[in-house]
Amino acid sequence: MNPLIQGLATIILGVGGCVGYFYASNLLLDKVLYPAKGRNIASNIRRANIIRPWLFIFPALLVLTVYLAYPVVGSAYRSLFNRSGDEYIALGNYLALFESPEFRRSFLNNALWALFVPVVSVTAGLIAAQLSDTLKWGNIAKSLIFMPMAISFVGASLIWKFVYAVDSDIGLINAVLAGLFGAGPIDVIQIPFWNNFFLMFILVWIQTGFAMVILSAALRGIPEETIEAAILDGANPFQIFFRIKMPQIFSTIVVVWTTITVGSLKIFDIVYAMTGGNFGTEILPSYMMSFMFRDDGRATSVALVIMIIVLPVMISNIRQAQKELR
């Protein structure tokens, strides 16, 4: 069937189906199963109210279980089997991973990503937030820095491929090198070890806008009077920034930091598009991709490793959520 028609049909069916489900199930509950009249009116209403939340939450729970919760369990299980899935090899996949030099390199590279990207993004975001809040053209500046967030990772990779190109008539970096320093063309993507940082900068380029927007809102939330008091106390702008402003937005900085860290650990598209994982740039997600359709056992074990690394963040996020509920 023509996908366009299929799509339209899905929207109509999907939306209609959802609405229909909610409406019909509520109706059923209230009118048929536990109607609010008759002898048992009180207990009926009570029972209806106990069941009702589950009606509301059921579709979401279903989808979440199938697409996220079950995979975690399923992946963990699958990772204990061999490539074709019929032989139980317990931790065999994991052992193979630790012995594989590509895995070790991917792991180390990922660690680099998880350290470098948040540090630079949050710092740049803070600087951008502070600067743009006081300038008249601040909003335009913010839009421009935030814009890369709208671009796909693949699009971003293309844009930066241009900048990194070896030809000094195309690549900006080589043009500057040739023009200002007379130095020969360098393929930054192939420099051992340092090429990773050039790739990471692409993610920084994208994520700084995110950090900036949130930190800017946090900065705005600082009571103006504490800053005025600091001015009266004789603090210069730097002292105000580091000793008065930053401590007050510390919890927001942490939230932004962890969110970007999680993002850096899961990023796949940039490395895939720029180097395909070659030249020593592979990271866990791209490493996993190489096993994707060949050896499901291995692939899931890599995915589990990614998940385990991200686990501490998950725990702290849950704790934050619990705290907020109080």
Added chain:
Amino acid sequence: MENIAGKKPALIWAKNIAMAAMVLIWVIPTFGLLVSSFRDRDQISATGWWQAMLPVELTARARTGTEATPDGPLFRVEGNIFDDEEARSYFSGTPGDISAFGTRGAEPTTYPAGTTGDLGDGETLTVNADGSYVWITPEKPGSRGQRVYFAAESPPKLTLDNYRTVLSGDNMGRAFLNTLIVAVPATFIPILVAAFAAYSLAWMEFPIRGLLIAGIVGLLVVPIQLALVPVLNLHNDIGVGQSFVGIWLAHTGFGMPLAVYLLRNYMAGLPRDIIECARVDGATDFQIFTKIILPLSLPALASFAIFQFLWTWNDLLVAKVFLPSADEAKVMTVKIADDLLGSRGGDWGILAAAAFVSIAVPLGVFFSLQRFLVRGLLAGSVK
């Protein structure tokens, strides 16, 4: 803050410069790509995009004519180098002045224009800036004229050709449509499902509510990679396989934690009085949801819709896994990543145009609906 007495102008200048520097770094790459996408392919490889508006100096070659008039013991051939079709082929539009010329391919610019090059044995060649030349040779020219190499300026050529190629050929138009078909349902359906769940988690009392919220927040962090293999297998098993239906369901699932989290936060912040007043007035939960919560939550719904739309439009990984690998079914990100970045590595004009075609829609959505996107981001993060 501006009104504070005694502010130093130097500080303000420093801030402006620092901000401008940062903005420049952020904008230049995209701008460079945009400019390149409009350039003629030869010009792209000849000069950098920052020189796009300047004439490009090209090296071309041609042959002189062969009609000779006797000039003493020598033969004289005159004409204009641009009469040669081959010469013209290098330049789209009117060629600029010739700056230098030569007779060997390895040294095309030995002699400045307007001078006479001594080719030895009494043979000379003079080529002027306007292309007129005088070739004096001791031998009568044969069927082909003298090979002349020269450098001349080609005016900057901006063209839509790159875009034409990208859009018309190679199923890119189809890919665009596919991306649209994936993104729209994958935006609407998650929102609807999440809105109901968010309401129940925000305003209904039931025992393990807290646990569920914590669980959903926890799922926020699960890497999608983990779910790819099992879910794909599941899809295959139930007959959905790699298809559009599959990717719609997948995006719904993957986007659910963030949707529920953001919407729940927002709904929990709605004024309690309004909802309790409605309950006292006898409204059912369903009515409260449709008549009060949904309208009041419109900003959050809009924010998340934009977020989810951009996310699904820009996604690469889920599309690669859950859609068939046949060319007609590819979305734009996959098409660019696989086809263009691989095979057309050298054709920068096409690459640039393709990149822009793919980011045109997200950028358009971004610039027009920025406010909502920002509001959506803030809804979950700033206390």
Added chain:
Amino acid sequence: MANLSLKNVEKIYGGTVTVLKDIDLEIETGELIVFVGPSGCGKSTLLRMIAGLERITGGELDIDGMIVNEVPPAQRGIAMVFQSYALYPHMSVRDNMSFALKIAKMPKAEIDERVERAAKILQLDALLDRLPKALSGGQRQRVAIGRSIVRDPKVYLFDEPLSNLDASLRVATRIEIAQLKESMPDSTMIYVTHDQVEAMTLASRIVVLAGGGIAQVGTPLELYEKPENEFVAKFIGSPAMNLIPGEIIQTGAETHVRTKDGGEAISTVPTLPEDLGKTVNIGVRPEDLVAISDGGPFLYHGKIAITEALGEVTILYFHPDVEGRDAVIAKLPGIHKNMRGVDVKVTADPSKVHIFEDGQSLLYRDRPKKRITAGVH
């Protein structure tokens, strides 16, 4: 320790919106000046201009004879107590109080000594290591004051410091501030409030601001007994002074003014022969009205609409003469029952009767008239 003078100070936003104009004020060392006025009158703006948090767009500000218009706030020798206290939430009380001194690179021993001393005066000794969020409203306020004291400034600025406290705490803290000032006779303080009770009790002199300018400057009693214009007359004193329209029928050292229904007011405000026949407003405070039981000459009469029995006084609200106009109010000592609907005649001692022509008191006829556009209430 310092005197402060404002000469022709004005504040204009964006070249068009004038918030303050023609502000002339001389403040002597040791005074406690209160800026008071309705919201929007510019009192906080004026305070912030003195602090340096707002630019002065016209005129001159002098501290100790030195023009400080362009001097940054921290170098003016002032300290400010903010309305919301503005404590640094992530620092302990001790760190809050010592922050400014650390910035000024004062030696640690001296910082500690000053903090201890201020803490003792304000009874904060036990709280020095607490964070602001662990303090009550009153305690936070004292920390804010302590932060100012340790800097030993030339001028103390207070921006509505009591408005965030609940009513009972307000009275107690007000007294504490008064005692603090007593213990620091040489310190100059400028205090902003919208509450005229605070103004009357704390100030050595009050500056009433309205409509972008100064309505009157004077001691609390001066403002009470000799208001210069109707705005100040109604602003000071609660319930507000009654303004009753009338016509001058006799001029001289003692002026007679005819009011409605045969009422006649006699005032000790002297008038000139040319004032005969002028339409004026009689000003009498509710507490100065005396009820007449016999049929003698009266200043005003009317039916009582509402009574409020407060035990110590009874407040009587007459029916308004004209729909929508302020009703006349009388405040009689003691308890008076069954006054509703009764026709009451009142009069007042001539020395308590003010006469206002065109908004300005005839006692001050030689002063330039002030254009006060703020709602008079």
